[in-house]
Amino acid sequence: MFFQLTDLLTCPRCGPTHGLILLAQQVKDRRVQRGWLGCPHCRTDYPVTDGVADLRLDPAADRQPGPLLEEEDLALKIVALSGLAEERGYLLLDERLAHVADAVARLAPDLEVISVKPAPDGFRGGRGVSRILSEVRFPLVEYRLRAVAIAPAGDQELVAAAARRVAAGGRLLLFDAGDVDLKEVKASGLVIVAAEGGTAVAERKIEPKVGLG
Ligand SMILES: [Zn+2]
Known part of the structure; x- marks a missing residue:
């Protein structure tokens, strides 16, 4: 896990x-290998083990992740559609895209790729990739990421949570997305700039409005 991702x-x-x-116990090349992430509010301590931050509320639960999205040149498409091939910043991948995190990091070496999955997949935290385990989508501050890529397949809750993580000027990339997903994108205040087949690109054009609730 990248040190500054904290x-x-x-x-x-x-x-x-x-x-x-x-609380870092072992750091190598600005990546935390072992330590703890503590919440000062509820006082929960979440472990970082083998470079992977485990923010699961119930690690014992056997939560099955969604099916991996198998698509040709998926990593290449994610980098190209993000517009961040030569840029610095954070790019978030959901659980169905997390398997291409290393490929994305290789194609865009200045990006830090964040993958969030509900269950471990045997990968360790590698160069350019911060792996987070969490059932909650997503344990990240809102409106701060330059790109978020998801494969919602009708999961509007996922679309809404992902959209809220996109910074002003940032992009939401959708794969395996249907009409209901695109509707949720618009409801979340993003503008769809391209859509073809199940793939779409949306942008957050302006500063997010602060909700009343
Ligand atoms: Zn807390």
């Missing part, structure tokens, strides 16, 4: 306005 992580129990504090 600034963006939030407590899955307390919500996106509650940040975490890092």
Whole structure:
């Protein structure tokens, strides 16, 4: 896990306005290999083991992740559609896209790729990839990421959570998305700039409005 990602992580129990504090026990090349992420609000300590931050509320639960999206040149498409091939910043992948995290990081070496999955997949935290385990989508501050890529397949809750993580000027990439997903994108205040087949690109054009609730 990238050391500075701590600034963006939030407590899955307390919500996106509650940040975490890092107690690093082992750091290598600015990546935390082992340590703890603590919430000052509810006092939960989440472990970082083998470079993977485990923010699961119930690690014992056998939660099955969604089916991996198998699509040709998926990593290449994610990098191209994000517009961030030569840029710095954070790009978030959901559980169905997490398997191409390393490929994305190789194609865009200045990006830090964040993958969030509900269950471990045997991958360790590698160069350019921060792996987070969490059932909660997503334990990250809102409106701060330059790109978020998801494969919702009708999961409007996922679309809404992903859209809320996109910074002003940032992009939401959708794969395996249907009409109901695109409707949710618009409802979330993003503008769809391209859509073909199940793939779409949306942008957050302006500063997000602060909700009343
Ligand atoms: Zn908390």
